[in-house]
Amino acid sequence: MVRADPDSRDDQLTTVRVGLLGCGNVGGALVELVDKEADAISERSGVHLAITRIAVRDLTKDRASSGPPGRLTDDAMSVVEDPDIDLVVELIGGIEPAQSLIEQALRQGKSVISANKELLATHGAHLHDLAAKAGRDLLYEASVGGAIPLVRALSVSLAGERVSRVMGIVNGTTNYILSRMQSAHTTYEEALAEAIRLGFAESDPTADVEGHDAAAKTAIIASIAFNADVSVDDVYRQGITDIDIADIDFAQRRGYAIKLLALAERDGEGEDESIAVRVHPAMISNDHPLALVNGPFNAIFVEGEHAGELMLYGRGAGGQPSASAVLGDLLDAARALKRETTFLHPVRRRVRIRPIDELESTYCITLEVLDRPGVMAAVAEVFGRHGVSIRSMEQVGLTSEARMIFITHLALESDVQATLQGLKELDSVVRVGGLVRVIGDEDGE
Amino acid sequence: MVRADPDSRDDQLTTVRVGLLGCGNVGGALVELVDKEADAISERSGVHLAITRIAVRDLTKDRASSGPPGRLTDDAMSVVEDPDIDLVVELIGGIEPAQSLIEQALRQGKSVISANKELLATHGAHLHDLAAKAGRDLLYEASVGGAIPLVRALSVSLAGERVSRVMGIVNGTTNYILSRMQSAHTTYEEALAEAIRLGFAESDPTADVEGHDAAAKTAIIASIAFNADVSVDDVYRQGITDIDIADIDFAQRRGYAIKLLALAERDGEGEDESIAVRVHPAMISNDHPLALVNGPFNAIFVEGEHAGELMLYGRGAGGQPSASAVLGDLLDAARALKRETTFLHPVRRRVRIRPIDELESTYCITLEVLDRPGVMAAVAEVFGRHGVSIRSMEQVGLTSEARMIFITHLALESDVQATLQGLKELDSVVRVGGLVRVIGDEDGE
Numbered sequence: 001m002v003r004a005d006p007d008s009r010d011d012q013l014t015t016v017r018v019g020l021l022g023c024g025n026v027g028g029a030l031v032e033l034v035d036k037e038a039d040a041i042s043e044r045s046g047v048h049l050a051i052t053r054i055a056v057r058d059l060t061k062d063r064a065s066s067g068p069p070g071r072l073t074d075d076a077m078s079v080v081e082d083p084d085i086d087l088v089v090e091l092i093g094g095i096e097p098a099q100s101l102i103e104q105a106l107r108q109g110k111s112v113i114s115a116n117k118e119l120l121a122t123h124g125a126h127l128h129d130l131a132a133k134a135g136r137d138l139l140y141e142a143s144v145g146g147a148i149p150l151v152r153a154l155s156v157s158l159a160g161e162r163v164s165r166v167m168g169i170v171n172g173t174t175n176y177i178l179s180r181m182q183s184a185h186t187t188y189e190e191a192l193a194e195a196i197r198l199g200f201a202e203s204d205p206t207a208d209v210e211g212h213d214a215a216a217k218t219a220i221i222a223s224i225a226f227n228a229d230v231s232v233d234d235v236y237r238q239g240i241t242d243i244d245i246a247d248i249d250f251a252q253r254r255g256y257a258i259k260l261l262a263l264a265e266r267d268g269e270g271e272d273e274s275i276a277v278r279v280h281p282a283m284i285s286n287d288h289p290l291a292l293v294n295g296p297f298n299a300i301f302v303e304g305e306h307a308g309e310l311m312l313y314g315r316g317a318g319g320q321p322s323a324s325a326v327l328g329d330l331l332d333a334a335r336a337l338k339r340e341t342t343f344l345h346p347v348r349r350r351v352r353i354r355p356i357d358e359l360e361s362t363y364c365i366t367l368e369v370l371d372r373p374g375v376m377a378a379v380a381e382v383f384g385r386h387g388v389s390i391r392s393m394e395q396v397g398l399t400s401e402a403r404m405i406f407i408t409h410l411a412l413e414s415d416v417q418a419t420l421q422g423l424k425e426l427d428s429v430v431r432v433g434g435l436v437r438v439i440g441d442e443d444g445e
Numbered sequence: 446m447v448r449a450d451p452d453s454r455d456d457q458l459t460t461v462r463v464g465l466l467g468c469g470n471v472g473g474a475l476v477e478l479v480d481k482e483a484d485a486i487s488e489r490s491g492v493h494l495a496i497t498r499i500a501v502r503d504l505t506k507d508r509a510s511s512g513p514p515g516r517l518t519d520d521a522m523s524v525v526e527d528p529d530i531d532l533v534v535e536l537i538g539g540i541e542p543a544q545s546l547i548e549q550a551l552r553q554g555k556s557v558i559s560a561n562k563e564l565l566a567t568h569g570a571h572l573h574d575l576a577a578k579a580g581r582d583l584l585y586e587a588s589v590g591g592a593i594p595l596v597r598a599l600s601v602s603l604a605g606e607r608v609s610r611v612m613g614i615v616n617g618t619t620n621y622i623l624s625r626m627q628s629a630h631t632t633y634e635e636a637l638a639e640a641i642r643l644g645f646a647e648s649d650p651t652a653d654v655e656g657h658d659a660a661a662k663t664a665i666i667a668s669i670a671f672n673a674d675v676s677v678d679d680v681y682r683q684g685i686t687d688i689d690i691a692d693i694d695f696a697q698r699r700g701y702a703i704k705l706l707a708l709a710e711r712d713g714e715g716e717d718e719s720i721a722v723r724v725h726p727a728m729i730s731n732d733h734p735l736a737l738v739n740g741p742f743n744a745i746f747v748e749g750e751h752a753g754e755l756m757l758y759g760r761g762a763g764g765q766p767s768a769s770a771v772l773g774d775l776l777d778a779a780r781a782l783k784r785e786t787t788f789l790h791p792v793r794r795r796v797r798i799r800p801i802d803e804l805e806s807t808y809c810i811t812l813e814v815l816d817r818p819g820v821m822a823a824v825a826e827v828f829g830r831h832g833v834s835i836r837s838m839e840q841v842g843l844t845s846e847a848r849m850i851f852i853t854h855l856a857l858e859s860d861v862q863a864t865l866q867g868l869k870e871l872d873s874v875v876r877v878g879g880l881v882r883v884i885g886d887e888d889g890e
Contacts (some may be wrong), residue, residue, distance in 0.1 A: 029751070033605070033751055034605075037605060037607065040605075040607065041605050043672075043792055044605070044672060044790075044792060045605070045790060046790045146752075146753075147606075147749070147751070147752035147753060147755060148755060149594070149597075149598045149601075149603070149755075152594075152597070152598075152601065153594045153597075153598070156594075156597065156601075156773065156777065158594070158769070158773065159486075159489050159490055159773060159776050160478070160479075160482060160485075160486050160489070160490070160769065160772035160773060160775070160776055161592075161769050161772070161773075162482065162485065227488075227489060289737070289738075289758060292734070292737045293734075299756075304592070304769060306474070306478055306592070306765040306766065306768060306769040306772075307591075307592035307759070307760075307765070307766050307769040307770070308591075308592060308759060308760040308763070308765065308766045308769075309759060309760060310592060310593060310594075310757070310758065310759035310760075311744075311756075311757070311758035311759065312755070312756070312757055312758070313734060313755065313756035313757070313758065314752070314753060314754060314755035314756065315752075315753040315754060315755075318753070320751040320752075320753065321751065321752050321753045323751060324603070324605065324606050324749060324751040324752040324753075325752070327605035327606070327751075328601065328603065328605060328606075330605070331605055332601065335790065339784060339786045341784045341786070345489070345490055345491045345780065347488055347489055
């Protein structure tokens with residue numbers, strides 16, 4: 001047992017006892033993986049992992065992996081407080097009771113592995129403080145990008161690197177929908193229905209299509225990439241529900257794909273340093289590796305001052321990939337515990353979060369207008385009044401209406417928002433479509 | 446100083462003194478990076494890195510980063526044996542004197558960071574043994590794929606994962622050449638000349654175009670992915686010098702790209718376990734993310750039993766990306782030293798290496814033949830005699846000759862090699878082109 005034998009610093013096999021909270025999709029896959037691969041894991045890591053207690057909500061449910069009698073309980077706090085447990089894996093999700101359980105585990109000197117993006121994106125700073133005070137690890141590779149080793153890449157491999165920007169496709173549901181709209185020329189509604197049918201979307205897809213899931217992941221990514229306190233409330237968020245097949249067609253004709261992009265950017269140094277974090281649909285050139293990430297896959301593109309451009313790609317969700325990520329964390333935390341140290345040395349700073357109003361970007365704006373004389377002049381006047389200059393425009397006639405698609409020069413978000421408001425007030429404008437920011441194209445044509 | 450104060454297990458700042466061997470492209474970038482980012486590195490890692498001694502070949506050479514007087518020396522062994530040095534970074538390259546220096550450093554209880562793919566691919570097993578005996582780290586993230594955190598992903602993140610296959614584009618020079626042949630429709634010679642002009646290839650490109658560089662990296666990748674002793678001599682190697690623009694055109698028409706692919710595969714369990722390691726040109730479907738990796742970029746695609754498919758992408762070479770990778774290793778090793786432990790717990794096994802003769806694949810074979818009656822029958826007879834069955838064939842008339850391109854059904858390498866030998870002996874065959882194996886297409890049409 002780890003804590004009972006502080007002198008055991010050698011590389012002999014140590015048993016680390018794990019308490020698992022929650023045994024659904026990911027938990028079940030984890031139990032199976034640890035049970036099945038126990039020998040291979042010991043051989044590779046020098047640590048024998050044993051999941052000795054599992055807390056579940058419903059004890060009467062049939063489970064493939066209940067294991068020896070007495071392993072299952074419906075009292076999660078008793079697992080956390082069990083003195084025989086060295087490490088706690090939290091796979092319950094949501095804020096409570098997950099937060100209280102993790103806090104209690106850390107207070108009891110147990111390291112914690114979690115896949116809980118909602119909790120970490122909301123109370124990550126507080127939980128990190130607790131972990132640091134306890135001298136224990138709080139690891140959460142599985143909270144973003146499934147098995148993609150993103151958290152470790154940013155917190156370990158790139159620990160000496162000044163990361164300037166992270167851009168990612170971190171939500172498989174929306175990426176599946178946008179990919180299908182592009183490749184099969186289906187409408188948003190058809191692609192969504194297909195995604196639900198195939199299990200890539202929940203029957204209530206709000207958390208995905210409105211960008212809530214991606215925003216939580218963006219907060220976690222930014223906090224690790226920039227060693228900063230970033231919460232989900234700091235993230236500007238726009239979902240994909242306004243994206244029309246006409247927008248996708250237009251982008252494709254111009255050599256772009258439309259993706260729901262998670263962005264975390266750092267600007268300035270010292271006191272002038274600021275961080276921008278946002279999730280929104282973006283046009284991204286087909287030359288960019290992110291444009292080619294299709295279907296339910298995730299990818300994260302990192303720009304470092306010295307490392308250059310890096311991209312990590314893989315399946316962003318699913319029981320087995322997430323279990324694989326949890327296991328990686330488990331091994332790091334277990335080996336660190338065995339040596340009475342921590343795997344990570346996290347430092348968090350408070351950095352100014354730049355509001356979206358200060359964003360400078362090029363924008364793609366779609367309007368449906370009545371097809372009558374004077375419309376173009378009225379529309380152009382609104383752009384001009386707010387200082388937003390148009391780089392290119394395309395007009396397609398519908399029946400009694402027309403669709404206008406504008407690409408702006410570099411403009412300030414607040415000016416563009418004022419422009420959109422002005423356009424909505426025009427009698428001749430029937431509908432203002434989804435705003436799509438253009439990425440990687442800083443006003444060069 | 447690390448070793449003088451074994452009780453200092455707290456998180457207070459510890460200075461780790463680094464001796465650098467070799468100060469060329471990567472070394473210079475490392476010195477600049479460590480000097481410039483010292484504060485940020487301390488803040489993130491809890492370790493103060495100081496490069497206190499630098500061994501160079503030529504003391505008279507002007508350097509931007511020589512630092513304080515006395516830091517430079519031309520006696521590398523004196524750096525290795527300096528009792529004030531805690532960690533040695535070897536950036537000399539080649540077998541000797543790098544090997545003797547690393548061995549001596551490990552014997553003196555110093556952890557070693559190296560970017561030396563040639564040495565690690567040749568004597569990696571021996572050096573790992575030495576490091577294990579010394580209880581020190583031997584880390585080499587920069588030896589494969591520049592700043593791409595591949596070694597760490599395979600050895601740490603996926604430590605609990607059963608990796609079945611790793612496929613990679615690990616040589617930027619050949620990828621640039623093949624990408625140019627495909628996108629700009631240039632010949633091999635033109636693309637090579639351009640690569641040399643742009644600095645993507647050496648003036649003597651042999652090590653790259655013949656696949657030696659990729660083979661060394663493949664050995665390193667396989668040894669980490671499978672925890673096995675794999676040396677560069679185990680790697681089957683075929684370069685890209687036989688690839689013709691006609692091969693690329695043919696592949697493109699069929700929806701494939703041709704890439705120089707590094708492959709490491711594991712088959713079987715226990716006593717039946719075997720590893721195949723090879724580097725050769727391969728046709729890979731445009732649906733596969735590796736097909737879209739163009740120019741000087743590298744990418745490594747990992748298939749794990751639980752993690753699913755992962756890909757890591759980035760710049761594979763260059764002083765700054767490699768320095769960034771070395772720094773990541775430095776921090777891991779320094780933090781481990783501070784805690785009197787090691788970062789990695791490497792285990793190596795001897796596993797049977799499957800010879801290329803046992804490979805089953807589909808093949809693309811190009812022939813230039815005299816355009817006269819009976820040729821097709823003679824060619825088909827050779828295929829038939831060796832039991833290689835043809836899935837599809839395309840014939841293009843040249844002037845007095847014709848080009849035939851065959852795709853086989855799944856066939857055994859030894860049979861295909863015998864077929865090629867038989868084809869070369871036919872009077873009507875002018876030239877047998879480069880053999881290209883087809884990947885990810887196990888005989889389905």
